[in-house]
Amino acid sequence: MKENHDRREFLQFATAGAAALVAGPALGAERPKARKQQPAPGAGARRRPLPFELGLASYTLRKFDLAKTLDMTNRVGLKHIALKDFHLAMNSSPEQIRDTVAKVKEAGLTLYGGGVIYMRDEAQVNQAFDYAKAAGMGVIIGVPQPPLLALVEKKVKEYDIKVAIHNHGPGDKVYPVPATIIEKIKDLDPRIGLCNDIGHTIRAGVDPAASLEEFADRLIDVHIKDVTSADAKGGAIEVGRGVINIPQVIRTLARINFTGIVSFEYEKSENDPLPGLAESVGYVRGVMAAVMPQGSEGGR
Numbered sequence: 031m032k033e034n035h036d037r038r039e040f041l042q043f044a045t046a047g048a049a050a051l052v053a054g055p056a057l058g059a060e061r062p063k064a065r066k067q068q069p070a071p072g073a074g075a076r077r078r079p080l081p082f083e084l085g086l087a088s089y090t091l092r093k094f095d096l097a098k099t100l101d102m103t104n105r106v107g108l109k110h111i112a113l114k115d116f117h118l119a120m121n122s123s124p125e126q127i128r129d130t131v132a133k134v135k136e137a138g139l140t141l142y143g144g145g146v147i148y149m150r151d152e153a154q155v156n157q158a159f160d161y162a163k164a165a166g167m168g169v170i171i172g173v174p175q176p177p178l179l180a181l182v183e184k185k186v187k188e189y190d191i192k193v194a195i196h197n198h199g200p201g202d203k204v205y206p207v208p209a210t211i212i213e214k215i216k217d218l219d220p221r222i223g224l225c226n227d228i229g230h231t232i233r234a235g236v237d238p239a240a241s242l243e244e245f246a247d248r249l250i251d252v253h254i255k256d257v258t259s260a261d262a263k264g265g266a267i268e269v270g271r272g273v274i275n276i277p278q279v280i281r282t283l284a285r286i287n288f289t290g291i292v293s294f295e296y297e298k299s300e301n302d303p304l305p306g307l308a309e310s311v312g313y314v315r316g317v318m319a320a321v322m323p324q325g326s327e328g329g330r
Contacts, residue, residue: 085110145171199230
């Protein structure tokens, strides 16, 4: 397994910085005379936020009801959520959809999308768009079968809802990697694009950061996660503990100016996911803070 050098380096710098803050002179040593502190290079410069925001794919919390899912999403500090049908059934009535949307809003969260939604026939395509429209979702994270893409394009134009097609790695015969998606949608409306699941991407032998950059113009959504190995046997693990170069992924998303949502899809420990999810979110936030560019303007 590839050593996760970036994570160790990040933690080493953080530990060294913390030690420097709390360390004092040795017991009994003569204290040096105070001298005027000179401002560090770049001191006073404000760091600009990265262009994207973090969210949650609610599949992470598939063993929990909606109330607990919203609570745990808030507990890890995420404010954007895409609901899987565990939390908002595809056959929900308009009243049920309105009730769920209200609960998400009351929890202080933004319901930005739904998925993964499978579209295997015309009826499921129509249902997916009606469902997303009723819930006010801007994005369908979906898997439409290729013969249905013409209908999907028609619906995208009619509803003005984006479709981010999700890749599922080496076991997926239709959309294993982002390149196979692009080949099928390259001539379609640009609102049909990618949900690059970086875990499945690397499991199929493709570098996630390179993939994000290569298809930046069709990137709509990102599922961020980590895996134990860069092959079909790679299993879910806390972000930062696996083989994906997360700092490189974050730097790439910043460089391509991705302005969508980077959602955690944490698939380990389905019965007790909160500790691992919290660790993953904390690690990614730490990396984001480390790579934020300096500038004179704050906010966005």
